[in-house]
Amino acid sequence: MEKGIKRVCAAGMVLGLSAGMLAGCGGGAGQGEPKSIRIGVSVYDQYDTFVSQMMTDFNEYAARREEETGVVISIEIYNAAGSQTTQNSQVEEMLDDGCDVVCVNLVDRTEPTTIIDMAEKNQVPVIFFNRELVEEDLERWNQLYYVGAKAFESGVMEGEIAADSFKEHPEVDRNGDGIFQYIVLEGEAGHQDAIVRTEYAVSTIVENGVEVEKLGYAIANWNRAQAQTKMTQMLSEYGTEIELVIANNDDMALGAIDALKASEVDREEWPVIVGIDGTDVGLAAVAAGEMAGTVYNDKKGQAQAMLDLAYELSVDGDLTELDLEDGKYIRLPYAKVGPDEVETYME
Numbered sequence: 001m002e003k004g005i006k007r008v009c010a011a012g013m014v015l016g017l018s019a020g021m022l023a024g025c026g027g028g029a030g031q032g033e034p035k036s037i038r039i040g041v042s043v044y045d046q047y048d049t050f051v052s053q054m055m056t057d058f059n060e061y062a063a064r065r066e067e068e069t070g071v072v073i074s075i076e077i078y079n080a081a082g083s084q085t086t087q088n089s090q091v092e093e094m095l096d097d098g099c100d101v102v103c104v105n106l107v108d109r110t111e112p113t114t115i116i117d118m119a120e121k122n123q124v125p126v127i128f129f130n131r132e133l134v135e136e137d138l139e140r141w142n143q144l145y146y147v148g149a150k151a152f153e154s155g156v157m158e159g160e161i162a163a164d165s166f167k168e169h170p171e172v173d174r175n176g177d178g179i180f181q182y183i184v185l186e187g188e189a190g191h192q193d194a195i196v197r198t199e200y201a202v203s204t205i206v207e208n209g210v211e212v213e214k215l216g217y218a219i220a221n222w223n224r225a226q227a228q229t230k231m232t233q234m235l236s237e238y239g240t241e242i243e244l245v246i247a248n249n250d251d252m253a254l255g256a257i258d259a260l261k262a263s264e265v266d267r268e269e270w271p272v273i274v275g276i277d278g279t280d281v282g283l284a285a286v287a288a289g290e291m292a293g294t295v296y297n298d299k300k301g302q303a304q305a306m307l308d309l310a311y312e313l314s315v316d317g318d319l320t321e322l323d324l325e326d327g328k329y330i331r332l333p334y335a336k337v338g339p340d341e342v343e344t345y346m347e
């Protein structure tokens with residue numbers, strides 16, 4: 001087994017997983033089916049907590065599929081480190097290397113054209129994931145797919161958790177004015193999840209009969225340290241007037257918690273904090289009562305769906321079992337995780 005081999009290339013880290021089993025060992029690979037397949041993956045930023053946990057699940061599931069099928073699954077994961085130009089070169093390298101399919105977590109979801117053109121020229125299918133491109137781009141060629149989640153659902157669920165907190169715990173309305181004063185910590189500007197989550201979280205709170213007042217917002221790019229800085233600034237401006245922190249993901253909710261811990265605000269005076277993702281650290285914060293809840297972004301389900309799709313595309317297999325929406329999309333549902341559910345998700 002050569003699991004976890006690391007080689008460094010100009011563009012950043014490449015993590016290779018391959019040859020979990022020798023081809024044919026205990027395998028289900030029938031006559032005429034390939035003995036090995038090669039999948040290239042490029043992630044927008046290897047330090048993104050959710051994406052890196054999804055990649056761990058992807059590798060683990062690939063090893064299981066290897067054992068089940070007897071087909072060697074080689075995976076190379078590249079880090080685009082926030083550069084679309086780097087990512088384009090990585091995809092070019094994967095195509096030169098003979099990858100059967102490439103999985104792309106776009107850096108800039110509005111710039112998929114170079115990748116699509118190269119892939120079409122080489123007749124190699126592309127699975128985009130997590131950072132959703134517009135439908136028109138996905139329609140440019142019939143071998144383009146998207147694996148992700150139902151973005152609006154996460155916002156609705158986050159809003160429900162916040163509304164329930166307000167209704168079930170009157171003390172969270174610190175100033176007793178019957179209005180939930182909130183701030184938002186947003187992901188990247190222009191990211192489909194950031195836009196949709198903020199919109200639906202707020203509208204859902206209102207639809208659930210809770211009046212809201214927005215005190216402020218800040219873009220923190222899904223990042224814990226940036227969120228801590230932004231929250232520190234907002235705390236100095238609004239202090240304990242902030243009754244609710246709506247974070248577009250768990251890492252930013254945790255950044256808000258870091259800021260609160262470093263501030264003079266007493267634990268009893270903390271605002272309600274809600275997040276999205278259900279990362280390991282996010283779940284731990286729910287279990288500790290620091291976050292009111294999170295919304296589970298099914299990284300395992302998305303990793304498995306992406307591997308299953310990549311596998312079938314590589315072996316020219318059957319896609320009908322995969323339940324593709326419009327022949328192109330796989331979108332996994334979210335789930336609410338409060339104190340009652342958190343144990344189940346913490347495994």
Ligand code: GAL
Pocket residue numbers: 048049050051130131193222248249250276277297
């Ligand atoms: C979102 C996720 C964020 C971040 C982002 C990156 O779906 O909730 O935490 O990983 O994707 O594109």
